[in-house]
Amino acid sequence: MTETHAPHVPETLYKSLTDSVRRLVDFTIRSQCDATIIESVRAKVDAAADELGRALIPGAFGVQQKINGSSLAWGNAVIGLRNALAPPLDIHHDDDGTVWAETTLGAAYEGPGGQVHGGVCALLLDHVLGATAHKPGRPAVTGTLTIRYEKGTALGPIRITAHIDRVEGVKTFAVGHIATPEGMTVRAEGVFIHPRRPTS
Amino acid sequence: MTETHAPHVPETLYKSLTDSVRRLVDFTIRSQCDATIIESVRAKVDAAADELGRALIPGAFGVQQKINGSSLAWGNAVIGLRNALAPPLDIHHDDDGTVWAETTLGAAYEGPGGQVHGGVCALLLDHVLGATAHKPGRPAVTGTLTIRYEKGTALGPIRITAHIDRVEGVKTFAVGHIATPEGMTVRAEGVFIHPRRPTS
Numbered sequence: 276m277t278e279t280h281a282p283h284v285p286e287t288l289y290k291s292l293t294d295s296v297r298r299l300v301d302f303t304i305r306s307q308c309d310a311t312i313i314e315s316v317r318a319k320v321d322a323a324a325d326e327l328g329r330a331l332i333p334g335a336f337g338v339q340q341k342i343n344g345s346s347l348a349w350g351n352a353v354i355g356l357r358n359a360l361a362p363p364l365d366i367h368h369d370d371d372g373t374v375w376a377e378t379t380l381g382a383a384y385e386g387p388g389g390q391v392h393g394g395v396c397a398l399l400l401d402h403v404l405g406a407t408a409h410k411p412g413r414p415a416v417t418g419t420l421t422i423r424y425e426k427g428t429a430l431g432p433i434r435i436t437a438h439i440d441r442v443e444g445v446k447t448f449a450v451g452h453i454a455t456p457e458g459m460t461v462r463a464e465g466v467f468i469h470p471r472r473p474t475s
Numbered sequence: 476m477t478e479t480h481a482p483h484v485p486e487t488l489y490k491s492l493t494d495s496v497r498r499l500v501d502f503t504i505r506s507q508c509d510a511t512i513i514e515s516v517r518a519k520v521d522a523a524a525d526e527l528g529r530a531l532i533p534g535a536f537g538v539q540q541k542i543n544g545s546s547l548a549w550g551n552a553v554i555g556l557r558n559a560l561a562p563p564l565d566i567h568h569d570d571d572g573t574v575w576a577e578t579t580l581g582a583a584y585e586g587p588g589g590q591v592h593g594g595v596c597a598l599l600l601d602h603v604l605g606a607t608a609h610k611p612g613r614p615a616v617t618g619t620l621t622i623r624y625e626k627g628t629a630l631g632p633i634r635i636t637a638h639i640d641r642v643e644g645v646k647t648f649a650v651g652h653i654a655t656p657e658g659m660t661v662r663a664e665g666v667f668i669h670p671r672r673p674t675s
Contacts, residue, residue, distance in 0.1 A: 398594030
């Protein structure tokens with residue numbers, strides 16, 4: 276009964292499928308084809324989804340703990356390897372505590388014409404600021420997040436950077452920003468909370 | 476040369492295609508099929524995208540002004556009819572100034588296991604709070620947005636509500652929140668700015 280349990284599928288194959296779906300999402304927004312083609316493509320997409328849906332996890336992907344203590348979040352809206360909504364961000368942790376990610380945002384992330392949706396900026400900043408506070412086995416949750424929009428963020432390449440400003444008890448105060456090749460566009464401050472450990 | 480200009484395609488057909496792509500995105504996260512099927516589906520998705528991509532808008536969709544003064548934002552990351560990343564939100568404006576939207580968030584919006592990504596909450600709140608300040612022909616841009624996470628937001632049905640707290644000159648101060656059937660989970664405050672009109 277291989278269809279009721281997740282069989283071994285190479286990670287690269289999931290990545291490849293998700294990249295293909297991401298391209299389809301982009302073309303769905305940008306296609307200028309006529310109604311005959313749109314209808315033909317819709318039928319093909321339905322057939323592909325029917326095949327893929329023959330065996331499904333009952334709910335969302337969840338966060339699976341791996342043996343080495345790290346976690347597998349392939350469904351995550353920002354970093355998920357199998358989530359075509361995610362850019363996805365590849366989060367880097369430098370030795371000095373800086374956390375950063377680079378990506379290129381296309382048509383699917385648009386708000387004002389030609390610009391990244393302000394809420395998408397908030398989405399990405401929440402994740403990267405939060406990553407400064409997360410430790411293996413010690414998840415942190417967002418307490419508050421404040422976003423200051425200094426100018427519009429053009430669609431295209433961006434870099435998101437964050438670092439810890441200070442730690443007070445269970446609270447980690449992180450700051451960060453988004454920059455395009457033309458400079459910094461959005462700043463953020465976040466307070467992330469490590470739930471107190473159970474009494475040991 | 477119908478392929479170089481957007482021909483007339485019924486809005487319902489775009490909506491239907493986008494709904495199908497949204498289902499494919501969900502199944503791409505949740506499929507438990509084996510490698511043979513994943514590879515087969517990838518090839519089908521590529522073929523469908525190739526067909527859809529025969530004629531494309533050069534960049535993003537943009538925001539097109541309609542004759543009646545309203546705007547067409549089919550590519551928008553939150554409300555876009557043709558954007559499979561968008562839930563999409565259908566924004567309601569009540570007579571008393573309340574702005575609200577209801578949607579159901581599935582696997583593609585996950586952050587912590589079983590919960591909506593905190594950044595997705597910020598994304599949706601940014602849009603709904605901003606909608607309190609937008610007027611036809613008078614766009615408002617986000618100045619600052621502050622999000623307070625009071626508890627996790629379970630995946631499933633949510634309602635996002637906002638209203639204007641006060642207006643000071645070019646600044647509109649809006650407040651709002653997200654609620655699940657179990658109650659309020661995230662609060663937000665935003666300052667939205669109407670760029671000054673040109674001297675008349």
